Every structure is written in structure tokens, then in C-alpha cells.
Amino acid sequence: MSLLELKGVEVQFSGFRALRGFDLSVAAGELRCLIGPNGAGKTTALDVICGKAQVNGGDIIFAGQNISHFEEHRIARLGIGRKFQVPSVFRELTVKENLHVAFCRRAGVFANLGISAAKANADELEKLAELVGLKESFRREAGILSHGQTQWLEIAMLVAQDAQLLLLDEPTAGMTAAETRKTAELCKQLKGRHTMLVVEHDMGFIKEIGDVISVMHQGRLLAQGTVAEIESDPEVRKAYLGSGGIRGA
Amino acid sequence: MTDLANQIITGLSIASILLLVSLGLAIIYGVMGVINLAHGDFLMLGAYAVWLMESALGLGFLPCLVMVFFIVGAIGWLVERTLIRHLYGRPLDTILATWGIGIILQQAIRLSAGAQLRYVKMPDYLVNPLHLLGLDISAYRLLIFSVTIVLVAVTYILIFHTSFGIRLRAVMQNAEIARCFGINNARIYSLTFAYGAGLAGLAGALVSPLKSVSPDMGTNYVVDAFLVVVSGGVQSLFGTVASAGIIGELSGGFAYFWNDTLARALLFFLVVVLIRFRPQGIFAMPLRRG
Amino acid sequence: MRRIFISRGHIIGYAAFALAILVVPLFIDDPYLLNKLARYLIFGILAAALALSWGYTGILNLGQAVSFGLGSYCMAMTLKLHTIPIQTGAAGLPDFMVWNNVKSLPWFWEPFHSTAFAVVAGVAFPVVVALLLGWFVFRARVTGVYVSIITLAMLVVVNLVIVDQQRFTGGFNGLTDLADLKLFGIDFDPYSSATYYLIALSLLATLMIGELVVRSKTGLIMQAIRDDETRVRYFGYDVARYQIFAFCVSAGLSGFAGMLYAMVMAFASPTFLSVQISLSIVIWCAVGGRESLIGSALGAILVTGIQGGLSETPAFLNTWMLIMGALFVAVVLFLPKGLISIVQLGMARLAGKKISALTEDEAPLPRGHKLGIG
Numbered sequence: 001m002s003l004l005e006l007k008g009v010e011v012q013f014s015g016f017r018a019l020r021g022f023d024l025s026v027a028a029g030e031l032r033c034l035i036g037p038n039g040a041g042k043t044t045a046l047d048v049i050c051g052k053a054q055v056n057g058g059d060i061i062f063a064g065q066n067i068s069h070f071e072e073h074r075i076a077r078l079g080i081g082r083k084f085q086v087p088s089v090f091r092e093l094t095v096k097e098n099l100h101v102a103f104c105r106r107a108g109v110f111a112n113l114g115i116s117a118a119k120a121n122a123d124e125l126e127k128l129a130e131l132v133g134l135k136e137s138f139r140r141e142a143g144i145l146s147h148g149q150t151q152w153l154e155i156a157m158l159v160a161q162d163a164q165l166l167l168l169d170e171p172t173a174g175m176t177a178a179e180t181r182k183t184a185e186l187c188k189q190l191k192g193r194h195t196m197l198v199v200e201h202d203m204g205f206i207k208e209i210g211d212v213i214s215v216m217h218q219g220r221l222l223a224q225g226t227v228a229e230i231e232s233d234p235e236v237r238k239a240y241l242g243s244g245g246i247r248g249a
Numbered sequence: 250m251t252d253l254a255n256q257i258i259t260g261l262s263i264a265s266i267l268l269l270v271s272l273g274l275a276i277i278y279g280v281m282g283v284i285n286l287a288h289g290d291f292l293m294l295g296a297y298a299v300w301l302m303e304s305a306l307g308l309g310f311l312p313c314l315v316m317v318f319f320i321v322g323a324i325g326w327l328v329e330r331t332l333i334r335h336l337y338g339r340p341l342d343t344i345l346a347t348w349g350i351g352i353i354l355q356q357a358i359r360l361s362a363g364a365q366l367r368y369v370k371m372p373d374y375l376v377n378p379l380h381l382l383g384l385d386i387s388a389y390r391l392l393i394f395s396v397t398i399v400l401v402a403v404t405y406i407l408i409f410h411t412s413f414g415i416r417l418r419a420v421m422q423n424a425e426i427a428r429c430f431g432i433n434n435a436r437i438y439s440l441t442f443a444y445g446a447g448l449a450g451l452a453g454a455l456v457s458p459l460k461s462v463s464p465d466m467g468t469n470y471v472v473d474a475f476l477v478v479v480s481g482g483v484q485s486l487f488g489t490v491a492s493a494g495i496i497g498e499l500s501g502g503f504a505y506f507w508n509d510t511l512a513r514a515l516l517f518f519l520v521v522v523l524i525r526f527r528p529q530g531i532f533a534m535p536l537r538r539g
Numbered sequence: 540m541r542r543i544f545i546s547r548g549h550i551i552g553y554a555a556f557a558l559a560i561l562v563v564p565l566f567i568d569d570p571y572l573l574n575k576l577a578r579y580l581i582f583g584i585l586a587a588a589l590a591l592s593w594g595y596t597g598i599l600n601l602g603q604a605v606s607f608g609l610g611s612y613c614m615a616m617t618l619k620l621h622t623i624p625i626q627t628g629a630a631g632l633p634d635f636m637v638w639n640n641v642k643s644l645p646w647f648w649e650p651f652h653s654t655a656f657a658v659v660a661g662v663a664f665p666v667v668v669a670l671l672l673g674w675f676v677f678r679a680r681v682t683g684v685y686v687s688i689i690t691l692a693m694l695v696v697v698n699l700v701i702v703d704q705q706r707f708t709g710g711f712n713g714l715t716d717l718a719d720l721k722l723f724g725i726d727f728d729p730y731s732s733a734t735y736y737l738i739a740l741s742l743l744a745t746l747m748i749g750e751l752v753v754r755s756k757t758g759l760i761m762q763a764i765r766d767d768e769t770r771v772r773y774f775g776y777d778v779a780r781y782q783i784f785a786f787c788v789s790a791g792l793s794g795f796a797g798m799l800y801a802m803v804m805a806f807a808s809p810t811f812l813s814v815q816i817s818l819s820i821v822i823w824c825a826v827g828g829r830e831s832l833i834g835s836a837l838g839a840i841l842v843t844g845i846q847g848g849l850s851e852t853p854a855f856l857n858t859w860m861l862i863m864g865a866l867f868v869a870v871v872l873f874l875p876k877g878l879i880s881i882v883q884l885g886m887a888r889l890a891g892k893k894i895s896a897l898t899e900d901e902a903p904l905p906r907g908h909k910l911g912i913g
């Protein structure tokens with residue numbers, strides 16, 4: 001039984017069809033990698049799931065519910081968390097406060113009035129910061145973190161949100177080899193507890209963490225399978241032609 | 250029948266003044282992302298400039314118009330170079346700084362020219378109405394109408410048919426990338442701001458013979474211009490023109506049944522309801538959510 | 540470590556402030572001066588209310604004078620009706636209505652015979668107006684400068700309507716010759732220390748309510764919205780609700796300030812809903828420190844205090860506004876977090892020397908440490 005299912009999803013940007021009947025099905029507990037050349041529509045696919053882009057056709061089913069026309073916050077409350085390609089955290093808030101905002105158990109204005117911003121859940125949040133190696137920066141503003149640290153903070157925020165499904169857009173972009181390894185470790189730890197959909201270009205990283213890979217091209221699902229299957233698929237090779245091949249992409 | 254025609258003409262002349270005021274505001278916002286709260290005060294400066302040149306130097310009205318455009322434009326240019334420049338990327342702070350500049354301009358005028366109302370004489374050759382198509386049309390309103398058409402045309406050509414316009418549109422779409430291609434953003438910004446300010450000054454000069462000139466005259470005009478910009482959707486010259494036309498006609502029409510104030514209140518209400526359903530303005534295409 | 544220090548500094552600051560404004564009447568026997576000081580404290584409430592929406596939530600409300608003015612009119616209406624035996628025309632009509640040939644009291648004036656109703660309305664009416672506008676604007680996801688110009692447009696429109704509807708509002712002159720407020724057996728004469736204390740306590744209560752809000756998780760989410768509104772949505776919060784909440788709390792507090800102001804001025808007029816007042820509120824906030832409630836309140840008291848101390852002649856006022864305009868531009872350019880950020884920096888320095896054993900990571904650095912441009 002799949003947790004997330006996209007059926008023939010269409011997305012248009014002023015006439016340009018970024019997704020053209022895109023199908024995808026992700027089972028609960030799975031870690032799925034989504035790859036494809038630049039402009040294939042990977043980010044758009046994540047956008048349309050979390051409500052950032054509007055659906056122009058097709059259906060998105062999450063845990064048995066059609067969420068294709070839900071507002072962003074309702075989708076998030078159902079259990080979908082998102083990490084953006086350009087890491088986006090609250091730069092003027094401290095790491096702790098960032099995590100606290102993400103730690104959304106009650107969403108209402110009046111429900112949250114009774115919760116102290118400084119004291120509530122402090123220990124839990126500190127543990128989370130420790131998980132991503134941000135314990136030292138716990139009380140510092142997120143704006144001063146390095147690029148890699150910002151990526152980790154955003155991942156930690158998804159964990160704090162305790163989303164059932166994590167959508168990660170290029171979590172290792174701009175990271176050093178060591179940082180990428182650390183991120184892979186992190187993904188493996190999260191695997192099983194959360195269902196994950198990871199967009200990546202780094203094949204090394206994908207081999208390390210992924211089981212099944214979905215390949216996108218020009219807004220469609222092109223192929224799906226294990227790393228070995230994908231690498232020998234002639235269609236996939238053709239799609240990557242001119243962009244330096246699948247390894248270098 | 251002539252009643253209706255007169256009503257439409259009144260609406261058109263309200264619309265053309267509105268358009269003159271909104272045009273500068275919309276261009277500055279569209280290109281620089283800056284809402285210029287001093288816009289109304291540039292308008293006021295334009296009116297005072299005409300008053301001064303007419304009463305102290307005895308210049309004719311039409312030459313005044315041309316000079317006002319350049320004088321107020323130069324002041325705008327100076328403001329951009331010295332202040333606005335430091336605030337790009339901080340839109341709320343820019344709105345504040347321009348508000349402060351507006352106050353400074355207003356008070357400077359109040360302290361130098363006095364707080365009393367001033368009057369600009371309409372040139373004799375524009376006082377008498379013209380008979381056109383069986384209607385009496387005020388020659389002065391006709392002048393405003395034609396100046397507006399000319400300015401919109403000039404602006405259109407400037408944006409779409411000159412090399413300056415190409416660079417301008419490049420900056421509008423993506424300032425970073427435009428810079429990489431060697432476009433001097435800073436220069437584009439200061440010229441745009443100056444042009445917008447010049448338009449405001451010209452609008453002020455044109456309304457000065459119709460209404461009394463006072464240090465706080467800009468406020469009402471600029472508020473109407475906000476409504477035009479909000480409902481027209483920025484970044485679209487056509488949107489600004491069309492919504493100035495609609496708002497001008499509507500406020501003329503409402504004012505015919507009630508009065509100016511209630512007409513304005515009703516318009517404000519309509520615009521607020523409108524943005525609930527079309528936040529991008531009437532004439533913009535919806536793109537992405539969020 | 541830092542948190543504890545900051546909140547201790549905060550408590551000391553608040554205690555000193557409370558003490559200062561509460562003991563002042565003991566040293567002043569000039570009722571006019573006391574009345575003036577009370578007015579400054581009301582401006583403090585207004586500034587703190589704006590800090591809540593602007594400093595904490597990023598909603599730059601340029602039409603805050605609408606809430607202030609509506610509150611003041613609610614209070615003025617009831618006080619006007621209570622002057623009937625002495626100063627108003629026949630049939631229990633307020634004097635200006637008689638002059639304007641109004642034959643009977645309009646229906647919306649009727650409930651203002653009750654002071655209790657007026658006091659509730661003075662807060663509730665501005666809140667309802669804010670709720671309506673907020674629903675349209677924030678549900679449509681209008682943000683940033685657009686909210687600012689829409690609120691400013693509303694201010695101008697409401698002002699014009701009040702001037703225009705002379706028959707019901709007293710037009711340009713407003714509502715004058717008001718009775719004193721009598722509540723719980725106390726006569727709040729505008730020049731009495733009872734009125735001063737009422738206002739001082741109201742200011743303290745405002746700051747308290749504000750602190751409770753901004754220190755709650757709701758306040759944290761408000762700050763997150765200020766930082767990056769769209770990001771907040773993907774964590775499951777309905778952003779518009781939080782914005783409407785901040786907008787309404789701010790409006791309610793401003794309406795309350797308006798009621799107090801009508802009391803101490805003994806009139807209400809369209810100048811209370813003028814662009815000038817709105818602009819002044821923004822200036823106070825910016826000068827004091829928009830991201831601090833007490834900073835904003837102090838900014839208001841400081842700026843209006845200096846203005847009142849120098850002179851109140853109209854000629855001087857014009858020069859003063861010019862200076863204010865320049866000061867405002869300077870603060871926006873060079874001190875975006877206001878004067879309070881200097882105080883916080885100083886306190887942090889002091890503490891840094893005292894607790895030198897702290898590790899570098901824990902060195903106390905307050906929020907407002909970034910001075911200058913950027």
C-alpha cells in the first residue's frame with residue numbers, strides 16, 4: 001500500500017508544462033531517490049506535493065486523501081515536511097527557536113499562547129540539535145551558520161516537525177565530501193522512521209542511501225529501479241546525453 | 250444623453266490625472282520594488298514650482314510644465330543617489346525613508362513658502378470651453394488629457410523601443426543577472442526614480458490651476474494612486490492605464506450620486522474586496538502560489 | 540546563560556520603568572504637567588502596540604491611527620452624552636447635532652448612553668475593523684509594502700468620512716465639551732492624579748500583555764513569520780491567522796489608548812486619525828527600537844517629551860516636524876533597531892566583563908547587536 005501517489009500530475013507555469021502527466025508511487029517507510037537532468041521538474045514535483053505549486057491536472061493522494069488542492073499548512077499538518085533546494089531557515093531566530101517553530105504539535109494561535117517560547121520542550125530540541133551537530137550553536141542566530149550547517153538545521157527542523165513524509169531537495173548541494181558523508185549517515189538514521197523522497201544529483205550519495213531510484217525527464221517519469229538497472233537503461237543514457245552523463249550530473 | 254457624455258468626460262479627466270500620478274509610482278515600484286511614499290510630495294513640489302515660476306518670474310504656464318518635469322526629476326535623482334540607494338533589499342525600510350523624505354519636503358515648503366493656500370492662475374487661452382461634438386468641453390481638461398496620452402506613449406516607447414528600455418526590463422526581471430551582463434543597475438535605478446519623480450512633479454503642475462496649492466496636497470492624490478497600483482497589478486503598463494481608467498470613471502460616477510468622500514470610501518472598499526480574490530491585481534496572470 | 544541574563548536585565552528594566560512612572564505624581568503638583576505626562580504615556584501604549592505588529596510580525600501598519608481614533612470616538616460619544624443637562628441642546632441631543640438640524644439621536648449613538656458599552660466598544664470596534672481588513676488582506680496573502688499602503692489608504696478614507704459626516708461626528712471640530720469619565724465611583728478629571736494612575740497602569744498592563752504574547756510560542760511564530768512568511772506555512776501553521784491575531788491585538792490596544800486619550804484631552808477630533816499621528820507612531824517605534832516593546836514605549840515618551848519640553852507653539856511645531864523627518868530617515872538608515880539596541884549592547888558589554896569565565900560560545904550577545912547598515 002503506497003503512502004504517496006501521484007497520478008498524471010500536470011503543472012504549468014504561464015503555458016510552460018513543467019510536469020506532463022507525472023506518475024510516482026512511494027511506499028510507507030521507503031527511501032526513494034528522484035534524479036533527472038537539470039530542469040527535469042524534480043523541484044516542481046516536490047513543490048506540487050507540498051502545495052507550493054498548483055496542480056493543473058491529475059491527483060495527489062497521501063495516506064488515502066486527495067491533497068491536490070489543499071493549502072500548504074493543511075498538507076504540512078497531514079505529515080509532509082519539506083527541505084528546500086535553497087536552504088531556508090529563519091535567519092533572525094536562534095537554532096533553538098528554529099527547531100521550536102518546526103516542532104508543531106498544535107497549530108492554533110490561542111493554543112500556542114499558553115506555551116512558553118523559552119522553556120517548552122527545551123531538552124528535546126537540544127537533543128535534536130545534537131543529532132545534526134549543532135549543539136554548540138544552539139543559542140546562536142541561524143543567520144551566522146555555514147551553508148552545510150544550515151542544510152542540517154533544515155533537516156533537523158523536519159525531524160522536529162515529525163513529518164511522516166520528508167521531501168528533501170538536494171540535501172548535499174554545496175557540501176564538502178566529509179559533509180556529504182555525514183548527511184548520508186543522517187539520512188540512514190532517519191530511514192525507517194520516516195518515509196523519504198530525496199532529490200539528488202550526487203550518484204555516490206544515492207548509491208550510499210538509496211534502494212529504488214526514479215528518473216525524471218521533461219516532466220515525466222522516465223525509468224525506475226535499482227542503481228544498476230538505472231545505469232544500464234538506454235533511455236536514461238539518452239536523457240542525460242549532453243549533460244555529462246549520469247555520473248557527472 | 251449629454252448628461253451621460255459629460256459624466257464620462259469628467260470621469261476621463263479624473264482618470265487622466267490619476268494615471269499621471271500612478272504612472273510614476275508604478276514605474277518606480279515595478280523597476281525597483283520601492284513604494285515611494287514621497288510621491289505625493291514630489292507632486293506638491295511640482296505645483297509649488299509652477300506657482301513660484303508664475304508669480305515670481307512671470308513665466309508662461311506651458312514652459313513651466315517642461316521645466317517642472319526636469320526640476321522635480323533632478324530632486325528625485327538626488328534623493329535616490331543620497332538615500333534610497335542604501336536601502337535596496339529592505340522594502341519596509343525604504344517605505345519609511347521615503348515617508349521621512351516626504352515629511353522633510355512638506356515641512357521645508359511650509360517653512361519657506363508658508364502654510365497658506367496658494368493659487369495658480371489658469372492661462373487665459375485655456376479658460377474657455379471648446380465646443381466639440383455638441384458638447385462643451387473644458388479646454389484645460391483637454392490639455393490634461395492630451396498630456397497624459399503623450400506621456401503614456403512616451404513611457405511605452407521608452408520601455409519597449411529603446412535600448413534603455415531593454416536594460417530596464419532586464420533589471421526588472423533579474424537584477425543580479427543583469428548586473429552580470431554589464432548593465433549598470435545603479436544608473437538605471439537613479440534614472441527610473443528621477444523619471445517617476447518628474448512625472449509626479451508634472452502631475453502636480455497640471456492640477457495646480459484646478460485646485461489650491463498647499464503643502465499637504467499630495468496625500469489625497471497619492472492614496473488614490475495606491476488604489477490604482479494595487480488594483481492594476483504592478484509591472485504592467487497596461488494594468489496601470491486600465492485601472493486608472495476604471496477607478497477614474499467609477500469615482501466620477503459614485504461622486505455623481507453621493508459625494509467625493511463617500512465615492513472614495515466605496516472605491517477603497519471595492520479595491521479591498523478585489524484583492525481578496527485577485528491579489529495580483531486585475532490584469533496580472535496568477536503564477537505560483539506563495 | 541545568556542537567556543537568564545537577558546531576562547534578568549529585562550525584569551530590572553521593567554521594574555525601574557514601573558517605579559519611575561508610578562512615583563512621578565508624588566513630585567509634581569502642576570496638574571497641567573501631569574496631564575501632559577499622561578498623554579506621553581498613552582503614546583507609549585500606541586508605540587508598544589505597533590511594535591507588536593511591525594517589530595514582531597513584520598506588518599508595518601501605517602494606518603494605526605484608525606484604531607486609535609475609533610477608540611477615542613467611542614469614549615467621546617459616551618462622555619458627550621453624559622454632558623446633556625449642562626451643555627447640549629433640547630431633547631437630549633448633542634449640541635453639534637442641533638446645529639446640524641438633526642432631529643433625533645441616530646441609532647448608533649443610542650447604546651453610548653451606557654459607559655460600560657462605550658468602554659467595550661472602544662476596544663471591540665477597532666478590533667472588528669482590523670479583523671475585517673485583516674481577513675481580506677492576509678487571507679489574500681498580501682504582504683509587505685502592500686499592507687502598508689492599504690492601511691494608509693484606509694486611514695485617509697476613514698478620516699475623510701468622519702470629517703464629511705458632520706451631522707453624526709461633529710465633522711472637522713469633532714466632539715468637544717466632554718464630561719469627565721465616572722467609573723466605579725471615581726471621577727477621572729483629566730488633570731487629576733487618578734487619571735494619571737489609570738493611564739500609567741494601562742501602559743504597564745499593555746507592556747505585560749505584549750510581553751506575554753511575544754514570549755509565548757505564538758510570539759515565536761510571529762517572529763518566524765516576520766523572517767520568512769512562506770516557510771512557516773510548510774510547518775503547518777495557518778500564517779494568516781497569526782497575522783490577523785497580531786493585527787487585532789495591536790488594534791485593540793490602540794483603541795484602548797484612544798479611549799484614554801479622549802479622556803485626557805476632553806475631546807476627540809479627526810486629527811486623532813490623521814496621517815501625522817500614524818507617522819509619529821512609526822517614528823517613535825523606529826527611534827526606540829521596533830523589536831522591543833519597552834523600547835518603543837520609551838521612544839514615544841522620549842520623543843514626545845522632548846517635543847513638549849522644547850515648545851508647543853505652532854511655528855516651532857513645523858520646525859520640529861522637519862527635524863523629526865530627518866531624524867527618522869537617519870534612524871532608518873543607521874540604527875534600524877533603534878536606541879534600545881545601544882542600551883542592550885552596553886548591557887551585554889558590561890556583563891561580558893563581569894562574567895569573563897564564560898566560554899566564547901556563551902558570551903552574551905543580544906539580538907540587537909547588529910548596528911549600522913545591513
Ligand SMILES: Nc1ncnc2c1ncn2[C@@H]1O[C@H](COP(=O)(O)OP(=O)(O)OP(=O)(O)O)[C@@H](O)[C@H]1O
Nearest residue numbers: 013016018036037038039040041042043044045537
Ligand atoms: N515559477 C516558475 N515559473 C516558470 N517556470 C518555472 C518555474 N519554476 C520552474 N520552472 C521551469 O520548470 C522546469 C522544471 O524546473 P525544476 O526546478 O522543477 O527543475 P529541477 O529538475 O529541479 O532542476 P534542477 O536540477 O536544476 O534543480 C524548468 O524548465 C524551469 O525553468
Ligand SMILES: [Mg+2]
Nearest residue numbers: 042043044085
Ligand atoms: Mg531543483
